[in-house]
Amino acid sequence: xxxxxxxxxxxxxxxxxxxxxxxxxxxxxxxxxxxxxxxxxxxxxxxxxxxxxxxxxxxxxxxxxxxxxxxxxxxxxxxxxxxxxxxxxxxxxxxxxxxxxxxxxxxxxxxxxxxxxxxxxxxxxxxxxxxxxxxxxxxxxxxxxxxxxxxxxxxxxxxxxxxxxxxxxxxxxxxxxxxxxxxxxxxxxxxxxxxxxxxxxxxxxxxxxxxxxxxxxxxxxxxxxxxxxxxxxxxxxxxxxxxxxxxxxxxxxxxxxxxxxxxxxxxxxxxxxxxxxxxxxxxxxxxxxxxxxxxxxxxxxxxxxxxxxxxxxxxxxxxxxxxxxxxxxxxxxxxxxxxxxxxxxxxxxxxxxxxx
Numbered sequence: 001x002x003x004x005x006x007x008x009x010x011x012x013x014x015x016x017x018x019x020x021x022x023x024x025x026x027x028x029x030x031x032x033x034x035x036x037x038x039x040x041x042x043x044x045x046x047x048x049x050x051x052x053x054x055x056x057x058x059x060x061x062x063x064x065x066x067x068x069x070x071x072x073x074x075x076x077x078x079x080x081x082x083x084x085x086x087x088x089x090x091x092x093x094x095x096x097x098x099x100x101x102x103x104x105x106x107x108x109x110x111x112x113x114x115x116x117x118x119x120x121x122x123x124x125x126x127x128x129x130x131x132x133x134x135x136x137x138x139x140x141x142x143x144x145x146x147x148x149x150x151x152x153x154x155x156x157x158x159x160x161x162x163x164x165x166x167x168x169x170x171x172x173x174x175x176x177x178x179x180x181x182x183x184x185x186x187x188x189x190x191x192x193x194x195x196x197x198x199x200x201x202x203x204x205x206x207x208x209x210x211x212x213x214x215x216x217x218x219x220x221x222x223x224x225x226x227x228x229x230x231x232x233x234x235x236x237x238x239x240x241x242x243x244x245x246x247x248x249x250x251x252x253x254x255x256x257x258x259x260x261x262x263x264x265x266x267x268x269x270x271x272x273x274x275x276x277x278x279x280x281x282x283x284x285x286x287x288x289x290x291x292x293x294x295x296x297x298x299x300x301x302x303x304x305x306x307x308x309x310x311x312x313x314x315x316x317x318x319x320x321x322x323x324x325x326x327x328x329x330x331x332x333x334x335x336x337x338x339x340x341x342x343x344x345x346x347x348x349x350x351x352x353x354x355x356x
Contacts, residue, residue: 009041013072033063033075040064091118092128096136108136147283154338156279157254157288161217161334168250170217171242172291175230175258176299181206181314184307199305207311211298211318212238214245214253215291220329222294224322226315232263239269243276251276256286288341290332298322 009017017034020026032053039049046064050057066074095114100106106113111122111129118125129135147153164170182203191197210230214223223245227234243251255261255278270276281288302321308314 009037014038014041016072027077029077030075033067036060036063037067037075088118088120088124089128089131092120092125093132093134096129096134110137145282145284147285150282150285151338151342153280153282153285154288154341157281158334158336158338158341160252160254160279161290162337164218165250165252168252169246170252170254171223171246172215172217172254172289173238173242174213174256174286174289174291174295175235175238176211176213176295177230178208179211179303179314179318180208181308181311182306183309188307197305206309206314209311209315209318210234211295213291213294213322214238214242215294215332217290217334218331220331221326222291222322222329224318226318230260232260232266235260235263236266236269239266239276243273249275252279253277254279254281254289256281256289257283290334293332294325298325 017038020030020034021038023031032055035053036049036055036059039052040046040060044052046057046060049055050060053060063075092114095118096109100109100113100117104113104117111125114120115122115125160170183206184200185202185204186200188197188199209226209228212225212227212230212234216222223242225238225241227237239253242253253276257280260266261278261280270278286292298318298321302317303314306314306317308317
């Protein structure tokens, strides 16, 4: 190693530092540090160096001290405080992807628990999780369809959405059962600037209804009816209502595999009314039924936060919402092809976790 004094630079170190200055690919920070050390070795004062290299005086002092203490190696970049090293980062990622040891008695990691296990701070663990998109506290559900006619049903239903038959109407029908008429035990406190609406967590139940809805795929228009129950009798009554709403036109109706949709009375009525054809979604595939999107919207916007002192009030509220919906409705646009859906609808091996 070259000998050097407080501000002295040995021949080998000078050769390295001058090489940094000549290199077109060297980082700007390293080039600036090389200039600081070389200027200091040439006897230039701290203030003059700071002015010539465009750095703060303390920066010049820091790099001079670092060189005196560690030589050229001391001029390299170092991890910023709190930034995990590559080794720590890999350890956090690998540990997070595995279940916690049974001795801990937990189902998933927290940042503090994993940090303690690895000898790191919880802040370090949280930074790694954010970088890699790891969220151990979250969970989602999934279910693969075991329907032997899965492919045929997916292609049938998706085909109706993407390429509806000419001169026919495609409808998505389902029932939302057990819609509760709930009355809060205290008046709702209204929205105020900076304060959200507030309501009590407890409520009084005043009965339930079942909402039947038929979503016209081409327009988004909804035909509805509420019944006390959701047996095949109610489903058949609703089918007749829909048939009257769309007279003298072929109807293609998407429904799920609920037993009432296949009751002998329903099938017999369909035989007498051949212009109406039912198309069934696969088992565990009712999410293919587009009316489910509408049910989510009406729940969020009209039912969940509503106060209804009777089933009649609930039904009236549902009716008002759907009347308004039909005045401003727009069609839902289906975008996934059958092939795209089928690629994710069957159980089987999946691509392993990678990061590029």
